[in-house]
Amino acid sequence: MQSYQEMSKEELLQEKAKLSAVYKKYQQSGLKLDMSRGKPSTEQLDLSMGMLDVLNRDSDLKCEDGTDCRNYGVVDGIHEAKVLLGDMIECHPDNIIIYGNSSLNVMYDCISRSMTHGVMGNTPWCKLDKVKFLCPVPGYDRHFAITEYFGIEMINVPMLPTGPDMDMVEKLVSEDEAIKGIWCVPKYSNPQGITYSDETVRRFARLKPAAKDFRIYWDNAYGVHHLYDIDQDNLIEILAECKRAGNPDMVYKFCSTSKITFSGSGIAALATSLNNLEDIKKQLSIATIGHDKVNQLRHVRFFGDIHGVMEHMKKHADILRPKFELVLDTLDQELAGRGVGSWIRPKGGYFICFESLEGCAKAIVSKAKKAGMVMTPAGAPFPYGKDPKDSVIRIAPTYPTLEDLRLATDIFVVCVKLVSIDKILETK
């Protein structure tokens, strides 16, 4: 396909006229589609309806150790839930706390606790002049919103195809004691779908942070969210790697079943070293009597074990795969070789990331909106909502039906073309 860059002004104007007519038709189609968040579709949620039947009026709600899950107590979660989520993230149950319905809330809680009480005996962050976090970009907007809320200065670190730029991470972390953490979505990253390479994880585990209370916030949100059964990305388990590297306390690892069962009604977990756990449990025993054990038991009884989870995830994949392939194939067919942007073909996760020409992302998202298609705001995947190049667009293909998604992708492609042509015309 011919690159727009190589086309003459006249050719571009002709192409623009054609595309404008198509765009106008889309505008008149009355589409109203919200693709702004990475939400599972109704069809995916239907996969877990059986969860509502595993516990009923006649069920025994005692867990393995005899605890009545209906009553108070067990602040760190029932053992069998630790085993299930431990198997999901390759961690020993003893390293796990089971929380409520939101891993994001667990991350918020970790930052909040570090602000008021510090990390393992170190100075509470609220007593320091300056606290900084590294933010691989593009990344997850809700991570950045937490650090922004607490007045933590955020430093962008570029994502490479192998994960964050580790040269930069190593340098910054070793030089600046104010850097207390880094946000990571290490597998099928939000929004690019990148899985950190073996080398990246090993270099993470071998970091020599200036700050003793530096922690890697390892949000393993998409650990089992593969699109394919064999062709899967592999991620080195970070807790074990850190232990081997002599940095056992350097990671907080998060996960949940939010995109496995019901999005707002799953269970979340934190996995970390025993030292960190001891530190965290001091707070937890003050902050709550315990999380929802009935829901923990419901998850355990529904899945049985990790094999049950994986079989369940295959059903998700069967629904998601055609959607991802539809978007990616359309991008390939319509935009490859046009010189108007790039994208990565992820093997899992919830997003596709389109990188447009510099200065075009906002205009593309705005143009899509005028045709009835709401996308994640341009800039959102960056701290403070500021994409320095204005080029990153997050596509969330999971929620719409295949039919809506087809239309949406067609619209998106036309918007990309139109905005890119305008951009290129500026230089002609």
Place this chain on the structure above:
Amino acid sequence: MQSYQEMSKEELLQEKAKLSAVYKKYQQSGLKLDMSRGKPSTEQLDLSMGMLDVLNRDSDLKCEDGTDCRNYGVVDGIHEAKVLLGDMIECHPDNIIIYGNSSLNVMYDCISRSMTHGVMGNTPWCKLDKVKFLCPVPGYDRHFAITEYFGIEMINVPMLPTGPDMDMVEKLVSEDEAIKGIWCVPKYSNPQGITYSDETVRRFARLKPAAKDFRIYWDNAYGVHHLYDIDQDNLIEILAECKRAGNPDMVYKFCSTSKITFSGSGIAALATSLNNLEDIKKQLSIATIGHDKVNQLRHVRFFGDIHGVMEHMKKHADILRPKFELVLDTLDQELAGRGVGSWIRPKGGYFICFESLEGCAKAIVSKAKKAGMVMTPAGAPFPYGKDPKDSVIRIAPTYPTLEDLRLATDIFVVCVKLVSIDKILETK
């Protein structure tokens, strides 16, 4: 019954010998009973088993406004849950946020947010030299644990039969800007079972705090937890009273269904003014995408409406009433007139509070323990675990079976008598 104080040394020694023999028999009975916490009994939990059936594989999980409760979103809770819990605590649904499974956690969260971000634009507490809380005593140990955890200085305020000593509250609050809050369990208080009088609530609403960010932490934990159908305590609704008094923003009101449905798997709520809500929602939208809406819907469908809740609470009362009456009648029969302590006959809640002779509480609890009966540690109902008179003992009659409770109460009475006799003998 003759007061021990009036008995001669010889009579007391005779009585002691008799009681010691009885105590020894109890010690040999091999009783092992944990009465340390206010937990519902198995029989009470059984009342809510139907909750597990109201949602099943065939249910429509959309709430009234069409939201699919299985997906992300609705950070402040579904409307019908706000109506249900609003009716429970006599507040308008617009004044309510529905949270997760723990109102204690909501209180923790409020203190934590006030530490890091302040209250409605006021200086974050972590930036102040000193923050203080008023603590009506005896009170709820987990309240005091939160303020202690955050390094907040706690000031004891004596409980009177009408609620906290309001002369003292008014004086302290109006003079000291460092006082930022007060812990209250206003109805069937923990542990005494006192309901704040109309005058007390009106004086609360008319407080003139020196601190603009002073808030009343109104933990309405036992709002519908009556023992009788007609003979109930009434509590003036504090939000409305504060509004009438020109102090609309002065209260955070908390409640949950923890002791209504399943203790660890209920739903919690915060009710407060729209100004406070706006302040709190800024944080909430950062801290989570939303709480468990499926469980909110489960509660709404199970109860239908507030009448359903009240009918359900009658069944709890039928289980609890005989237990309370057993303990209270035994205290009346065995200890009234003995001059060894006092107690209040509550009409609801979860506890009975026994006030022993000064300097006897620890010894009584310890003696009970040696006979196989674990009670709440003496001192627990006070900040820092320090009962200045060593006289308050919290009795939690809800969890044991009636049979176990009968034995436990008999043991308790013997322990009170023995320790009191020793105390009185010191002066003879």
